[in-house]
Amino acid sequence: xxxxxxxxxxxxxxxxxxxxLFALLGAxxxxxxxxxxxxxxxxxxxxxxxxxxxxxxxxxxxxxxxxYYGSMYGGSTTSILINVPGEAASVMTALDGxxxxxxxxxxxxxGISAIGSFIAGxxxxxxxxxxxxxxxxxxxSFGPVENFALMFLGFTVVISLAGKSMLKGVLSxxxxxxxxxxxxxxxxxxxxxxxxxxxxxNGIDFIAVVVGxxxxxxxxxxxxxxxxxxxxxxxxxxxxxxxxxxxDSFRPILxxxxxxxxxxxxxGGSGTVAxxxxxxxxxxxxxxxxxxxxxxxxxxxxxxxxxxxxxxxSMIPLLTLGIPCGAVLAALLGALMIHGLRPGPLxxxxxxxxxxxxxxxxxxxxxxxxxxxxxxxxxxxRLSLIPMPFLGPAVLALxxxxxxxxxxxxxxxxxxxxxxxxxxxxKKLAIPTVPLVLALVVGPNLEAALRQSLAMSKGSPLIFFxxxxxxxxxxxxxxxxxxxxxxxxxxx
Amino acid sequence: xxxxxxxxxxxxxxxxxxxxxxxxNLGFLTAGVPDPGxxxxxxxxxxxxxxxxxxxxxxxxxxTIAWPPPEARTTIVGSGAAFLLYAALVPxxxxxxxxxIFSTVLSKWWGGYRWRVAILFGVTTAVSMxxxxxxxxxxxxxxxxFLD
Numbered sequence: 001x002x003x004x005x006x007x008x009x010x011x012x013x014x015x016x017x018x019x020x021l022f023a024l025l026g027a028x029x030x031x032x033x034x035x036x037x038x039x040x041x042x043x044x045x046x047x048x049x050x051x052x053x054x055x056x057x058x059x060x061x062x063x064x065x066x067x068y069y070g071s072m073y074g075g076s077t078t079s080i081l082i083n084v085p086g087e088a089a090s091v092m093t094a095l096d097g098x099x100x101x102x103x104x105x106x107x108x109x110x111g112i113s114a115i116g117s118f119i120a121g122x123x124x125x126x127x128x129x130x131x132x133x134x135x136x137x138x139x140x141s142f143g144p145v146e147n148f149a150l151m152f153l154g155f156t157v158v159i160s161l162a163g164k165s166m167l168k169g170v171l172s173x174x175x176x177x178x179x180x181x182x183x184x185x186x187x188x189x190x191x192x193x194x195x196x197x198x199x200x201x202n203g204i205d206f207i208a209v210v211v212g213x214x215x216x217x218x219x220x221x222x223x224x225x226x227x228x229x230x231x232x233x234x235x236x237x238x239x240x241x242x243x244x245x246x247x248d249s250f251r252p253i254l255x256x257x258x259x260x261x262x263x264x265x266x267x268g269g270s271g272t273v274a275x276x277x278x279x280x281x282x283x284x285x286x287x288x289x290x291x292x293x294x295x296x297x298x299x300x301x302x303x304x305x306x307x308x309x310x311x312x313x314s315m316i317p318l319l320t321l322g323i324p325c326g327a328v329l330a331a332l333l334g335a336l337m338i339h340g341l342r343p344g345p346l347x348x349x350x351x352x353x354x355x356x357x358x359x360x361x362x363x364x365x366x367x368x369x370x371x372x373x374x375x376x377x378x379x380x381x382r383l384s385l386i387p388m389p390f391l392g393p394a395v396l397a398l399x400x401x402x403x404x405x406x407x408x409x410x411x412x413x414x415x416x417x418x419x420x421x422x423x424x425x426x427k428k429l430a431i432p433t434v435p436l437v438l439a440l441v442v443g444p445n446l447e448a449a450l451r452q453s454l455a456m457s458k459g460s461p462l463i464f465f466x467x468x469x470x471x472x473x474x475x476x477x478x479x480x481x482x483x484x485x486x487x488x489x490x491x492x
Numbered sequence: 493x494x495x496x497x498x499x500x501x502x503x504x505x506x507x508x509x510x511x512x513x514x515x516x517n518l519g520f521l522t523a524g525v526p527d528p529g530x531x532x533x534x535x536x537x538x539x540x541x542x543x544x545x546x547x548x549x550x551x552x553x554x555x556t557i558a559w560p561p562p563e564a565r566t567t568i569v570g571s572g573a574a575f576l577l578y579a580a581l582v583p584x585x586x587x588x589x590x591x592x593i594f595s596t597v598l599s600k601w602w603g604g605y606r607w608r609v610a611i612l613f614g615v616t617t618a619v620s621m622x623x624x625x626x627x628x629x630x631x632x633x634x635x636x637x638f639l640d
Contacts, residue, residue: 050631051625051629051631167542167545167546168542168546171504171539171542171543171546174535174536174538174542175535175539177531177535177538178511178532178536178539180531181531181532181535188528192515192528192529192532193514193515193532195514219571220568223564223567223568223571224560224564387603388602388603389598389599389601389602389603389605390599390603390613392598392602393591393599393614393617394595394617394621396575396578396594397591397595397621400578400587401587401625401633404633405625405631405633410583410634413579413582414579417575417576420575428558428559429496429497429500431500443531446531447530447531450526450530450531451530455526457524458525459521459523459525460524
């Protein structure tokens with residue numbers, strides 16, 4: 001009953017005109033970002049931070065959350081219509097969605113994708129609503145030892161899942177931790193790793209790194225000329241699925257929702273992972289697996305539900321534990337901190353209007369995305385064909401504005417450029433960038449928890465193994481590493 | 493890929509050595525209390541280990557690197573240089589002028605459009621961004637020392 005009361009309060013807050021406007025803005029931006037190559041939700045959220053710095057936190061974060069789940073809707077449009085996934089989480093949708101387009105069934109594919117996304121997105125927000133208070137209560141008993149173990153688990157899972165080489169994932173993570181250490185020591189206030197440079201005393205701004213790492217390589221790779229789509233000229237008839245389409249898609253949507261929600265709860269679980277797992281599951285469960293890859297509607301419904309179910313679930317560790325599950329959530333965490341909010345077990349208790357207003361806005365935002373993405377699908381499809389020679393310079397100018405606007409510092413712009421160049425080579429060398437970004441954002445909290453824990457134990461690392469909850473979490477972390485290594489050995 | 497891994501490993505080792513040198517006076521643990529150097533030293537040690545492993549360990553997997561095709565390499569390298577030049581020119585010419593020039597040149601170079609189209613695009617992009625961010629959203633943008 002308390003949850004219902006809180007949600008009602010959240011709805012009254014979310015329904016205020018300003019918050020509704022920003023939810024709509026976020027849904028539009030997210031759909032646009034999902035459709036356009038070269039600009040993903042992570043870089044977009046990072047770029048929005050300086051433009052919203054002077055605003056009330058709630059509408060700003062509502063808008064950024066809208067960009068996050070809106071991009072999941074938008075990414076599927078290009079996957080289905082032009083076989084070019086707008087987002088990594090929409091790769092599996094392209095396998096069967098584009099085939100359906102070639103068969104003249106683009107409308108059904110788009111319709112089931114949008115409706116399945118709405119069902120899953122709404123269900124995952126319900127899960128967020130029910131689980132967030134429970135997790136918050138449990139996490140209130142966590143101290144620095146448990147918090148360190150949780151963040152360590154997050155790192156190990158991200159390293160296990162991001163990229164083909166765990167060694168390179170560890171390297172990426174250690175680079176991020178090193179970058180996070182640059183600046184002033186948080187305890188003693190002494191300069192650290194600045195090499196006598198005054199500009200580095202304020203540390204490396206994570207927005208500059210995130211924008212550079214996620215936008216510049218995309219633009220450079222687009223110039224290489226790899227992904228060019230052709231809009232199949234087809235009438236978008238029948239955006240509402242037929243009864244048979246519903247029969248075929250209903251169970252995949254349900255399964256995708258549940259699987260996506262579970263994956264989203266795990267630190268490191270992303271929409272991409274959820275869609276791969278769901279597609280694989282649907283193919284295994286189907287009495288006709290040979291239809292997959294040739295226009296099976298289950299191959300669209302399941303993955304699309306999964307990637308949207310992840311969005312609500314992944315907000316749970318972010319809001320209640322302060323642990324982001326991926327790059328987008330890391331950017332959201334940064335946004336929350338810059339707006340003076342501290343995600344963690346106390347957020348729901350000390351800022352109930354903010355927390356429940358945000359949760360309630362996600363219900364509304366999902367509905368807005370459904371309304372935006374069905375009737376306007378033709379417009380989104382045409383926008384996705386904007387040539388890169390026009391889109392690229394605009395994206396880079398946006399990157400400049402988003403980075404410079406944080407501290408009015410050209411140093412940050414140079415950091416962005418260097419980070420973008422490094423990220424381009426990292427992609428070529430198959431070194432994942434997500435662990436680096438995560439470590440950069442979470443690094444200060446990780447260090448604080450580590451130092452407090454070691455201070456409590458007078459320098460003995462055994463404290464992490466003598467606390468039962470910490471020990472259990474570290475065993476999970478070890479388990480994820482072993483499982484990942486065994487999977488890789490089996491696949492090799 | 494192994495050759496690339498060796499180069500990468502060497503670069504990482506140099507980076508680790510640099511960070512280790514920068515952390516030399518920070519301390520690690522003093523009377524059981526963590527010093528500012530705790531996390532940097534742990535990260536450096538991890539980086540060094542990764543660098544050595546990358547340089548010496550022939551990984552069982554050898555994925556090919558998708559370097560750009562030869563005809564695109566000049567464009568990629570030139571574009572990278574253009575991005576750096578953009579960052580260098582903004583403080584001098586200001587955001588609006590630099591963005592207009594940058595957008596014009598890149599759209600002409602990447603897309604082969606006529607100068608009229610490229611200039612129209614460049615000017616439109618710069619002006620619309622100036623209006624949106626500087627005037628409407630009040631995000632201050634550099635005006636340039638040349639104009640000041």
